[in-house]
Amino acid sequence: MEASDQERLRKEVDEVLHGKGKQPQGPELFKQNDYSNVRHVIGVVSGKGGVGKSLVCGVLAVELARRGARVGVLDADITGPSIPKMLGLSGARARGVDELIVPVRTKGGIEVMSANLVLEHETDPVIWRGPVVAGAIKQFWEDCAWGELDYLLVDMPPGTGDVPLTVFQSLPVDGIVIVSSPQDLVQMVVGKAVNMANMMQVPVLGLVENMAYVECPDCGRKIYPFGPSRLKETAEAFDIEALGQLPIDPRIAESCDRGTFEDELPAGTLSEAVDTVVSVAEFVDALRGGQEG
Numbered sequence: 001m002e003a004s005d006q007e008r009l010r011k012e013v014d015e016v017l018h019g020k021g022k023q024p025q026g027p028e029l030f031k032q033n034d035y036s037n038v039r040h041v042i043g044v045v046s047g048k049g050g051v052g053k054s055l056v057c058g059v060l061a062v063e064l065a066r067r068g069a070r071v072g073v074l075d076a077d078i079t080g081p082s083i084p085k086m087l088g089l090s091g092a093r094a095r096g097v098d099e100l101i102v103p104v105r106t107k108g109g110i111e112v113m114s115a116n117l118v119l120e121h122e123t124d125p126v127i128w129r130g131p132v133v134a135g136a137i138k139q140f141w142e143d144c145a146w147g148e149l150d151y152l153l154v155d156m157p158p159g160t161g162d163v164p165l166t167v168f169q170s171l172p173v174d175g176i177v178i179v180s181s182p183q184d185l186v187q188m189v190v191g192k193a194v195n196m197a198n199m200m201q202v203p204v205l206g207l208v209e210n211m212a213y214v215e216c217p218d219c220g221r222k223i224y225p226f227g228p229s230r231l232k233e234t235a236e237a238f239d240i241e242a243l244g245q246l247p248i249d250p251r252i253a254e255s256c257d258r259g260t261f262e263d264e265l266p267a268g269t270l271s272e273a274v275d276t277v278v279s280v281a282e283f284v285d286a287l288r289g290g291q292e293g
């Protein structure tokens, strides 16, 4: 990211924490319990479904953990959870201790909480109305013993409905990463996510384009099945950062299905997006230090 972009992003974060658009404080914010100290909450959102939010959330979690950070994932997709399977926790169950739920830890040390970790069977459908789903998000924050976390990544359900609204209003979100795929890099869909974040005073860290191209396994040439990338153009249209692309890669899909994603994710995937998350977190820490001091 260029210095001027970094400056712009910092200004936005500063405004949200200090300025006119101060994030909700007090009764609206869910309380953190005595067994959790989450330093930074980062949301992963998209204007529509199936574009690879959960994948990008997984990439950020695994890469941040590989850099030595303490990482958790709150799977806010209550009715369509995909994080546990992807991170090798199929069949695992979260334990309850006293009044609290203990998240399940992956092999690589990522703490995970998801509806699928509390259902009796993974295939049980969650047939809940909006307010109950929002209540589950509250429980995953207030009643979960997250421990010490540098980053809690929130994997959102698709769209701009009840859950993102609850998360934006009630969790101390430092920023969001928006995910899109070339087919729906129609500006309207990305625009919905950007506009929602702006209305809720949540900083947008930038845009990731998933399924951007395919690499020929023989010659390595990049093929753009959906036409040339529109990442840069779309990011510019909404005055947000372009944080990188992911190719369509059958090995990624396979590792998600097999639950081996954490082991098999190539090192350095989406490094610019990971750098941005880290740099915003450092900036927020510096602001907080300034406030405390």
Ligand SMILES: Nc1ncnc2c1ncn2[C@@H]1O[C@H](COP(=O)(O)OP(=O)(O)OP(=O)(O)O)[C@@H](O)[C@H]1O
Pocket: 046, 048, 049, 050, 051, 052, 053, 054, 055, 056, 077, 080, 082, 156, 157, 158, 210, 211, 246, 247, 248, 249, 250, 252, 253, 254, 256, 257
């Ligand atoms: N770049 C990619 N290469 C190969 N497969 C991918 C890629 N991105 C996503 N997939 C696969 O496509 C499917 C949808 O991805 P994912 O679950 O991350 O999307 P999502 O936006 O979280 O969907 P939902 O809106 O339902 O939550 C998954 O099976 C995933 O493994």
Ligand SMILES: [Mg+2]
Pocket: 053, 054, 055, 077, 082, 155, 156, 157
């Ligand atoms: Mg998902």
